[in-house]
Amino acid sequence: MLDALTVEKHGAETPVSIREDFPILSGTGAAAGAVYLDNAATTHKPTPVLDAIVDYYTTANSNVGRGYHRLAFAATDRFDQARRTVASAIGAGSPDEVVFTGGTTDGVNLVAATAGAELVGPGDQVLITGMEHNSNLLPWRRLCEERGAELVVVPVGPDGATSLEAFDAALGDRVRIAAISHVSNVLGTVNPVREMTALARRRGAVVVVDGAQAVAHRPVDVAGIGADFYCFSAHKMYGPQGVGVLHGRSERLADLPPYRVGGGTVKGVRFDEPVSYVPTPARLEAGTPDVAGAVGLAAAFDYLRRLGFEQVRRHDAELVRYAVSALGEIGGVRVVGAPERDPSGIVSFVVDGIHPYDVGGYLDQHGIAVRCGVHCASTFLDALGLLGTVRLSFGVYNTTEEVDEVCRALRSVRPGTWTAEHPNARFL
Numbered sequence: 001m002l003d004a005l006t007v008e009k010h011g012a013e014t015p016v017s018i019r020e021d022f023p024i025l026s027g028t029g030a031a032a033g034a035v036y037l038d039n040a041a042t043t044h045k046p047t048p049v050l051d052a053i054v055d056y057y058t059t060a061n062s063n064v065g066r067g068y069h070r071l072a073f074a075a076t077d078r079f080d081q082a083r084r085t086v087a088s089a090i091g092a093g094s095p096d097e098v099v100f101t102g103g104t105t106d107g108v109n110l111v112a113a114t115a116g117a118e119l120v121g122p123g124d125q126v127l128i129t130g131m132e133h134n135s136n137l138l139p140w141r142r143l144c145e146e147r148g149a150e151l152v153v154v155p156v157g158p159d160g161a162t163s164l165e166a167f168d169a170a171l172g173d174r175v176r177i178a179a180i181s182h183v184s185n186v187l188g189t190v191n192p193v194r195e196m197t198a199l200a201r202r203r204g205a206v207v208v209v210d211g212a213q214a215v216a217h218r219p220v221d222v223a224g225i226g227a228d229f230y231c232f233s234a235h236k237m238y239g240p241q242g243v244g245v246l247h248g249r250s251e252r253l254a255d256l257p258p259y260r261v262g263g264g265t266v267k268g269v270r271f272d273e274p275v276s277y278v279p280t281p282a283r284l285e286a287g288t289p290d291v292a293g294a295v296g297l298a299a300a301f302d303y304l305r306r307l308g309f310e311q312v313r314r315h316d317a318e319l320v321r322y323a324v325s326a327l328g329e330i331g332g333v334r335v336v337g338a339p340e341r342d343p344s345g346i347v348s349f350v351v352d353g354i355h356p357y358d359v360g361g362y363l364d365q366h367g368i369a370v371r372c373g374v375h376c377a378s379t380f381l382d383a384l385g386l387l388g389t390v391r392l393s394f395g396v397y398n399t400t401e402e403v404d405e406v407c408r409a410l411r412s413v414r415p416g417t418w419t420a421e422h423p424n425a426r427f428l
């Protein structure tokens with residue numbers, strides 16, 4: 001049996017279960033007794049992250065970068081420190097390469113609206129893979145529609161992976177931007193982003209990586225990957241919701257016009273003078289930022305660092321292999337893709353003759369939270385020829401016993417009320 005990870009605790013003689021760090025796991029109401037296997041949608045938050053947010057609001061709350069009093073300086077210090085922590089955690093060249101955003105979706109939209117609008121014109125191409133989440137698809141699709149450009153999709157194979165050969169073959173001379181996910185949120189497929197980036201940049205394309213599903217499961221080294229932009233969300237890596245990061249190579253960020261304009265982006269404004277914007281990252285962070293969110297994100301990185309990615313990856317791999325093998329023993333259940341090839345905490349499956357929503361609803365009746373349906377990636381499900389899947393996604397607190405609970409429930413699942421013809425069958 002594989003337990004949740006353990007952590008050293010001050011004053012405790014032996015390491016204690018990491019589950020003790022997550023108050024919601026012993027929570028009441030909707031949280032009571034839940035087996036939470038929907039971590040790819042959002043992870044739970046550990047006490048150190050919650051404490052960091054409360055501490056910010058109780059000891060330093062103020063506005064950043066503008067007030068001229070000690071509390072404002074304290075808040076600005078916390079915000080700057082958070083940026084330094086993130087920069088060092090992801091191997092950024094400097095803290096100025098870290099732009100705080102509202103999350104992955106916000107980061108991709110920022111790049112599409114700024115770099116995208118400058119780079120992409122009529123007849124140009126934007127390349128994405130066939131496994132993209134809507135958040136790394138719709139901003140590019142809209143950009144192409146607005147610019148008279150073409151959205152080109154690298155096909156995925158039957159195993160749900162994009163081959164380097166297919167990617168290379170699609171990289172024609174007209175590709176200005178290649179936008180690729182690091183890890184698929186549907187199947188957990190890991191893209192060779194370093195190699196893909198090298199190929200695309202050699203052909204002159206700007207590379208944007210959607211790292212939403214990578215950051216909680218593997219150490220991300222943005223300099224090593226070498227992309228122009230790398231986006232992720234705090235809430236999928238044990239941090240708070242509604243905040244994230246856009247990492248940009250400094251020379252790329254330096255060229256970007258402001259995304260939104262407003263307070264914090266300018267040196268000063270006069271009606272009779274052109275507007276002069278401050279350098280990035282502040283130029284791209286108009287308005288009051290989510291300072292507590294940034295502080296919470298930094299605390300989440302500290303938390304993961306203390307756990308160590310070696311341990312996190314081992315835990316992921318054991319859970320994924322266990323789930324693949326246990327699900328494989330249940331008649332009518334088929335795991336999609338090859339999640340055990342490079343485990344990233346996700347196992348998606350289908351049950352013969354039963355709609356994924358019926359499976360998800362049945363598991364919920366057993367107190368098990370999973371995601372079912374198209375996972376905001378209906379185009380990927382279309383390519384796989386599936387109506388949807390049921391997705392188990394693991395976090396550091398999950399155990400093989402919880403996988404056993406899923407399997408026990410699956411043995412008695414029956415077709416229910418959902419059908420392919422249901423009006424909402426494909427929307428989520």
Ligand code: PMP
Nearest residue numbers: 103104105133135185210212233
């Ligand atoms: N990309 C991927 C691969 C995702 O899994 C998600 C979240 N499901 C997003 C982008 C969007 O993230 P957010 O909602 O935090 O902006």
